[in-house]
Amino acid sequence: MQQAKAVHFPAGISRLSRYPFWKGVLDRFLALVLAVVLSPVIALISAAIRLDSPGSPIFTQERVGKDGRKFQICKFRTMFINNDDSVYKEYVKKLVTEGTPYKVDAQGQAYYKLVDDPRVTRVGAYLRRTNLDELPQIFNVLKGEMSFIGPRPDIPFAVGLYSASHMERLRALPGITGLWQVCDRNGHSFDDMVRFDTEYINSQSLLLDCRIVLRTIRVILGRDGSYKGRKERGHD
Numbered sequence: 001m002q003q004a005k006a007v008h009f010p011a012g013i014s015r016l017s018r019y020p021f022w023k024g025v026l027d028r029f030l031a032l033v034l035a036v037v038l039s040p041v042i043a044l045i046s047a048a049i050r051l052d053s054p055g056s057p058i059f060t061q062e063r064v065g066k067d068g069r070k071f072q073i074c075k076f077r078t079m080f081i082n083n084d085d086s087v088y089k090e091y092v093k094k095l096v097t098e099g100t101p102y103k104v105d106a107q108g109q110a111y112y113k114l115v116d117d118p119r120v121t122r123v124g125a126y127l128r129r130t131n132l133d134e135l136p137q138i139f140n141v142l143k144g145e146m147s148f149i150g151p152r153p154d155i156p157f158a159v160g161l162y163s164a165s166h167m168e169r170l171r172a173l174p175g176i177t178g179l180w181q182v183c184d185r186n187g188h189s190f191d192d193m194v195r196f197d198t199e200y201i202n203s204q205s206l207l208l209d210c211r212i213v214l215r216t217i218r219v220i221l222g223r224d225g226s227y228k229g230r231k232e233r234g235h236d
Contacts, residue, residue: 019206052121055080061073066174147174151175161218162218165194
C-alpha cells in the first residue's frame with residue numbers, strides 16, 4: 001500500500017493562517033479608524049496640555065519592542081519637561097533585579113510606578129487617571145510597532161537589567177493593554193509580570209484578546225487609576 005505523502009503549504013499560506021498575522025491586520029485597521037474618529041479629542045487634549053504647562057503635548061520615548069527592536073512610543077505628555085528621573089531609575093533597578101514588590105496605595109492597588117510623582121502636571125494627573133495619555137499610541141499600532149494587546153514595552157535602561165527569563169516577554173509585539181494589566185497585582189513582583197506576559201504570548205487567541213479588552217474597559221470605567229498603575233512604572 002502506497003504511503004500518503006505529507007502536504008506542505010507554501011510559506012506565505014502558512015503565515016496567513018497564524019493568528020498573530022491576522023491580529024496585526026485587525027490592529028492596523030482599528031488604529032486607522034480610531035485615528036480618524038478621535039482626531040477632535042486628540043486636538044482638544046493637546047490644547048489643554050499646552051495651556052497647563054510649557055512644552056510639546058506629545059511625549060516620545062525610546063522603548064524596546066518585539067525581538068529587541070527599538071522604537072519611539074507616543075503618549076500625551078503628563079510630566080513637566082526636563083524632569084529628574086534618577087529616583088525613578090533607582091526604583092526600576094530594585095524592581096527588576098532585587099525582586100522588590102509593587103507599591104500598594106491606600107485602596108490596596110499594586111503600583112509598578114512611583115506613587116504621588118511630583119513630576120506629573122495637573123492635566124497629566126487627570127490623563128493618567130483616565131488613561132487618555134495612552135491615546136497617541138494608536139499611531140504606534142498603525143505603524144506596526146505595537147499591538148492593542150500585548151506586553152507593555154519597556155525602556156532600554158530596564159531591559160538592560162533583564163535576566164534571560166525576562167527576555168521572553170520580548171517575543172511578541174508590545175501592547176497598549178495586556179493580561180498583566182487586567183489581573184490583580186497586589187503584592188506581585190516583576191517576575192510575576194513576566195510570567196503573565198509569557199502566558200499570554202504562548203496562548204494568545206481572538207477569544208483571549210476579547211476577554212482582555214472587556215476587562216480593560218471595565219477597569220478604565222472604574223476611573224480609580226488602578227489600570228494605569230498596573231501598566232506603567234512612572235515614566236511618562
